[in-house]
Amino acid sequence: MFGLMALILAVLTIAAYVLGRRRATAAAGGDLSVLHSRPVYHGAYAALLTFLAAFAAAAVAALVLRWFVDGSLNSLISELAPSLSSIERDLVRSDAAAISGGGFPSRVDELRQTVAARHGTLAGLSAVLIPGLALAAGLATLWTALKRVNVDFRARNLSERIVMGVLIAAAVVAILTTVGILTSLIGETARFFSQIPVHKFLFGSTWSPLSGVFEGRLDQERVGALPLFAGTLLITFIAMLVALPIGLFAAIYLAEYASPRMRSTVKPILEILAGVPTVVYGFFAAITVAPVIRGIGEALGLSVASESALGAGLVMGVMIIPFISSLSDDVITAVPQALRDGSLGLGSTHAETIKKVVLPAALPGLVSAALLGFARAIGETMIVVMAAGQGANFTFNPLEAVTTVTVQIVMLITGDTEASTAAGPAFALGFTLFVVTLGFNIVAQRLVRKYREAYD
Amino acid sequence: MTLTMENSVGAPAAQAAPRNDLKFACRGVNVHYGDAHAIKDLAIDIEDRLVTAFIGPSGCGKSTFLRCLNRMNDTIAICRVTGDLKLDGEDIYAPRVDPVQLRARVGMVFQKPNPFPKSIYDNVAYGPRIHGLTSNREELDELVEASLTKAGLWNEVKDRLDKPGTGLSGGQQQRLCIARAIATKPEVLLMDEPCSALDPIATDRIEQLIGELRSQFCIVIVTHSMQQAARVSQKTAFFHLGHLVEYGDTTDIFNKPRDKRTEDYINGRFG
Numbered sequence: 001m002f003g004l005m006a007l008i009l010a011v012l013t014i015a016a017y018v019l020g021r022r023r024a025t026a027a028a029g030g031d032l033s034v035l036h037s038r039p040v041y042h043g044a045y046a047a048l049l050t051f052l053a054a055f056a057a058a059a060v061a062a063l064v065l066r067w068f069v070d071g072s073l074n075s076l077i078s079e080l081a082p083s084l085s086s087i088e089r090d091l092v093r094s095d096a097a098a099i100s101g102g103g104f105p106s107r108v109d110e111l112r113q114t115v116a117a118r119h120g121t122l123a124g125l126s127a128v129l130i131p132g133l134a135l136a137a138g139l140a141t142l143w144t145a146l147k148r149v150n151v152d153f154r155a156r157n158l159s160e161r162i163v164m165g166v167l168i169a170a171a172v173v174a175i176l177t178t179v180g181i182l183t184s185l186i187g188e189t190a191r192f193f194s195q196i197p198v199h200k201f202l203f204g205s206t207w208s209p210l211s212g213v214f215e216g217r218l219d220q221e222r223v224g225a226l227p228l229f230a231g232t233l234l235i236t237f238i239a240m241l242v243a244l245p246i247g248l249f250a251a252i253y254l255a256e257y258a259s260p261r262m263r264s265t266v267k268p269i270l271e272i273l274a275g276v277p278t279v280v281y282g283f284f285a286a287i288t289v290a291p292v293i294r295g296i297g298e299a300l301g302l303s304v305a306s307e308s309a310l311g312a313g314l315v316m317g318v319m320i321i322p323f324i325s326s327l328s329d330d331v332i333t334a335v336p337q338a339l340r341d342g343s344l345g346l347g348s349t350h351a352e353t354i355k356k357v358v359l360p361a362a363l364p365g366l367v368s369a370a371l372l373g374f375a376r377a378i379g380e381t382m383i384v385v386m387a388a389g390q391g392a393n394f395t396f397n398p399l400e401a402v403t404t405v406t407v408q409i410v411m412l413i414t415g416d417t418e419a420s421t422a423a424g425p426a427f428a429l430g431f432t433l434f435v436v437t438l439g440f441n442i443v444a445q446r447l448v449r450k451y452r453e454a455y456d
Numbered sequence: 457m458t459l460t461m462e463n464s465v466g467a468p469a470a471q472a473a474p475r476n477d478l479k480f481a482c483r484g485v486n487v488h489y490g491d492a493h494a495i496k497d498l499a500i501d502i503e504d505r506l507v508t509a510f511i512g513p514s515g516c517g518k519s520t521f522l523r524c525l526n527r528m529n530d531t532i533a534i535c536r537v538t539g540d541l542k543l544d545g546e547d548i549y550a551p552r553v554d555p556v557q558l559r560a561r562v563g564m565v566f567q568k569p570n571p572f573p574k575s576i577y578d579n580v581a582y583g584p585r586i587h588g589l590t591s592n593r594e595e596l597d598e599l600v601e602a603s604l605t606k607a608g609l610w611n612e613v614k615d616r617l618d619k620p621g622t623g624l625s626g627g628q629q630q631r632l633c634i635a636r637a638i639a640t641k642p643e644v645l646l647m648d649e650p651c652s653a654l655d656p657i658a659t660d661r662i663e664q665l666i667g668e669l670r671s672q673f674c675i676v677i678v679t680h681s682m683q684q685a686a687r688v689s690q691k692t693a694f695f696h697l698g699h700l701v702e703y704g705d706t707t708d709i710f711n712k713p714r715d716k717r718t719e720d721y722i723n724g725r726f727g
Contacts (some may be wrong), residue, residue, distance in 0.1 A: 342570040343564060344531060345566070346582060348586045361572075
C-alpha cells in the first residue's frame with residue numbers, strides 16, 4: 001500500500017517534470033530565449049503541482065475512507081451484538097482488523113470473524129481506491145499544467161510561489177503543534193482546578209496526590225506542589241551554578257584565546273558531551289557522583305542522603321555545559337573583528353576588549369544560551385529520577401533527597417493509576433511549568449532588548 | 457569621485473612642508489605572512505606634525521606597514537615583523553615595549569567605521585576610561601566634548617550623546633571613530649583608508665578634519681585615492697609589490713616622479 005503510493009507519486013512527479021520540460025522546449029521552437037521561464041521551471045512547476053495534487057487526493061481519500069469503514073463496521077457490530085459498550089466495540093473492531101490483516105487478535109470468535117470479513121472487503125476497496133484517486137487527481141493536474149505551458153507562461157514565479165507555500169505550511173505545522181499542546185494542557189488543567197482550589201495546589205506543602213484515589217477523588221490537602229517547585233528550583237539553581245560560569249568561560253577561551261588547532265580539537269569533544277543520553281548521566285550521578293558526595297559529606301560530619309539534590313544538580317550542570325558553551329562560542333565568534341581591532345587600536349588589552357566590547361555586543365546571544373540551558377535544566381527528568389530521589393520533601397537543603405515537577409509528571413503518567421485520575425495533577429504541573437518557563441523567557445527577552453548593543 | 461585628476465594633482469593643496477622632528481625612523485623592515493613576503497627591506501622616516509600618505513596598488517603592503525607602526529599586526533598569528541622600527545628613537549618591537557601602551561600613543565582609524573555598539577559618549581570615553589586619563593566625571597565630560605569638537609562632530613551630536621554610535625551616518629561614524637582615537641591623547645594617528653566607505657561629501661569633511669588635526673598629531677594615511685593623497689598630505693610614499701618605491705614631498709611625487717613605476721601609477725596606467 002505505502003510502497004505503491006510512493007511509486008505512483010514518484011512516477012507522476014518525474015513524468016510531470018520531464019513532460020513539462022519537453023513541452024516548454026517544444027513551445028520555444030528552437031529558440032529558448034523566447035521563453036519567459038527556462039524549461040526546467042516549467043518542469044518543476046508541473047512536477048510540484050502534480051505531486052501536491054496527488055498527495056492531497058490520497059490524504060483526503062484515506063481520511064474519508066477511514067471514517068466510512070469505521071462507521072460501517074460499527075453499525076455491523078451493533079447489529080450483531082447490540083449489547084456491547086463502545087469500548088468493547090472498539091476492541092472488537094481492532095481485533096477484526098488484526099484477523100483480516102494477519103496480526104494477533106486478543107481473541108477470535110464468530111462475531112470477530114464476521115466483522116473481519118467485512119473489514120477485509122472494505123480494506124481491499126480502500127487499497128484500490130486511494131492510489132486510484134491519487135493517480136486520477138495527479139493525471140488531471142498534470143494535464144492542466146501541461147496545457148498551460150507556452151512561451152509567456154510564468155512558470156518560474158509560480159513554482160517559486162508553490163515552494164513558498166510549502167515553507168509556510170511547514171511553519172504553520174510547528175505553530176499548530178504548539179497551540180495543540182497548549183489547548184490540551186489548558187483543558188485538563190481547568191478540570192483539575194475545578195476540583196482543587198488554586199492556592200491549595202500552589203502553596204500546599206504536602207504532595208501525595210494519589211493517596212485519596214480509592215475514594216475516586218483527590219484529597220485537597222495532599223496536592224500541594226510546593227515541595228516540587230522547591231525541588232525543581234533547587235536542582236535547577238545548582239545546575240546553572242555549575243553550567244553558566246563553566247560554559248561561558250569555556251566559550252570565551254575557545255572563541256578568543258584558543259589556537260585554531262586547539263579549538264578544532266576541544267569543540268568537538270565538548271559537543272560529544274551534548275550527545276551523551278541523559279540516562280547515562282543519570283546513572284553516572286547515582287552510581288558514581290552520589291557516593292563521592294556522601295563520602296565527602298560524612299568526612300565533614302554532615303548527614304547526606306544517598307540520593308541528593310546536590311549530586312543530581314552537579315551532573316545536570318555538566319550535562320548543560322556544552323549547550324551553553326557551544327552557543328556562546330558561536331555568538332562570541334560572530335562579533336565582528338572590526339570591533340576588536342577598534343578596541344585594541346585604542347590601547348586596551350585583550351581581556352579589556354573581551355569584557356568591554358565583545359561580551360556586551362554578544363549579550364543577546366549569551367542570554368539565549370543561558371535560557372536554553374535553563375530550559376534544559378527545568379525540563380530534565382532522567383537525572384533527577386535516578387539521582388535525586390522521588391520523595392517530595394519540602395526542603396532547600398541540597399544534601400537531602402528532593403523531587404521535581406517533571407519527575408512527578410512521569411510518576412503520575414507511567415504509574416498504574418488510571419490515566420483519568422492521574423492526568424489532573426500531571427497536567428496541572430505541566431501547565432505550571434509551561435507558564436513559569438514562558439514568563440521567564442519573556443522577562444529575559446525584555447531585559448536583553450533593554451541592554452542590547454546592536455553591532456550591525 | 458567628484459574631482460578630476462587635473463585640478464587636484466595640478467594644484468595640490470599641500471605645499472612643501474618645513475622640516476619637522478622625526479617621529480618614526482624605520483630601517484630594514486621585513487614582514488612575512490606565513491610564506492608570503494609582504495614588506496621587503498623597507499626604510500622610511502616619518503615626520504611629526506604633518507600628513508604622510510601611503511599610496512600604491514592593492515596588495516602592495518601599505519596597510520601592512522601601517523599596521524606595523526602600532527603593532528596591530530601582533531594580533532595576526534602568522535604575521536612576522538623584523539627590522540628596526542623606532543618611535544621617538546625607541547625601538548617599538550623591543551621586548552620590554554608593551555604593545556598595548558604603544559597603541560595608546562599611536563591611535564588608529566580603520567577603513568570601515570567601527571564604532572562600538574555603545575552610546576556616543578561611551579564610545580569617546582572608552583579610551584580615557586581604560587587609561588585612567590581623567591579623575592572625575594567633569595573632566596571626562598570635558599575630554600569627550602573636546603574630542604568630539606576636534607573631530608567636528610560636537611554640534612551634530614551634543615543633544616544625543618546617550619544614543620548609540622551605530623545610529624549615526626557613515627561619515628559621522630567615522631568622525632566618531634576619529635574622536636574616539638584622539639580622546640586617548642595619542643601622538644600619532646594612523647588612518648587606514650578612512651574614507652573608502654564614505655560618500656564624497658563625508659569624504660570632504662574628513663579631509664578637512666585631517667587638515668585641522670595635523671598641527672597637533674603626526675598623521676599617516678593609507679589611501680587608494682591619489683587625489684586624496686594630493687589634497688591632504690605633505691609627504692607621499694609610493695609602495696609597489698612590498699617595496700617602498702619612492703618617498704618625498706607630495707608635490708614632487710605628483711609633479712616630477714623620479715621612478716617610472718610611480719609615474720605610471722599616478723597617471724593611472726596601472727593599479
